[in-house]
Amino acid sequence: MTELALIRSLMDKKFYDEHKGAKSPDKIFSKDVVKIKQVLDYSMKKYEKSLTVDELQALFMANNPTMTTANRQVYTNLFSKLSKQQLMDKDIASDVLSSLFRQTLGEEIANIGFDYVNGSTKSLEPLRKIIHKHNDDFLPNLEIVWEDISVETLLRLNNLEAKWKFNLPTLKQRIEGISDGHLVMIGARPNTGKTSFQASILAGPGGFVDQGARCVILTNEEAYHRVGIRYMSAATGMSRDEIRANPSKTQMLYKRVLDRLSIKDCTDKYMDYVELVIRAVKPDIVVLDMGDKFAMRTSDKSDVYLKDATIHARNMAKIYNCAVIWMSQLSAEAEGRVTPNQSMLEGSKTGKAAETDLMLLLSKDPMLEGEEETDIRHIVVSKNKLNGWHGTVTCRLDKDKSHYIP
16 A cells, blocks of 8 residues: 555654655545554654654554554554555655645645635635745655766866857957857947858858858848858858859859758747757757847846846757857947947846856947948957956958958
């Protein structure tokens, strides 16, 4: 009998202390066995030691001297069965007790639910009392497998922090690269070169694609063909005019990235769709262009739902062993600033920055009246949990070829 097996387990003082009180309520036992359980509770409190079956039987009979002969025989038979009961494995006993407890608690909550439906109960107080009483006693079936924190494992995993290396030498000198589980935030004002930057580090010479990464770009701002042409320019090192004039050469140079690079227009899609794509394709690197537009508006406050979406992105990076690159706009406060900071991310307070492993903010020199815009670009490392370096890297943007170069 399962309930007698549980009584046998509860006779062990250590097991009893771990499962006493609300964790082993009387309701999970039958009316005869519950009387044995009540004597067991009393005895454990008084003697604070494990009990044998003979000791528990003697205590039970002593505490129930007025039983009829028939009742005495019923309990004599129960104790006889208890003595023959094979001791249950402690982990199994704990799981069984947990399951019975949840069932009993569920029935109790369901009865309150019927009272709400019937109108006999109009206050949430009964439900609140149950939750307050059992909040610390609800026993999930939990098996914890602790992480390997040995010297060898930690050194090996930390050596993989740069699985995919940046192909921009001035940036690589400071931050070698990114790896699985990383969330990378890239922000800039409009017309700074965000799309060209992602195209350059992914599809440019020596970029992530050339290193063997399977890359997926999910775009929801510009039309996919406008994003695609920048990737084509970055991959071939050719301007749009050169591409049009030399289709066969373009095809030859471009094919090196096509097997490992995919672009999908995701207008009006949200983070749940992003997760479906990641689960189906299993990419090494995912670019969300623009990341903010994948966030479902679950609140009137943009910082709230953007934080939720960023947490979702970070979790996906860790769960599916990929790097997620989140493209973001900077607010008007960053206009004309050579060194923007993480507080200037559009629509966010600290939520996006808090979840990010690496934040790169792109900027350009302010354009003076009467002068043409220069090709100088600045990459501000605003947050860096990878190696801790913060500062500004200066480089040039070849707009025609979507290349960031030293």
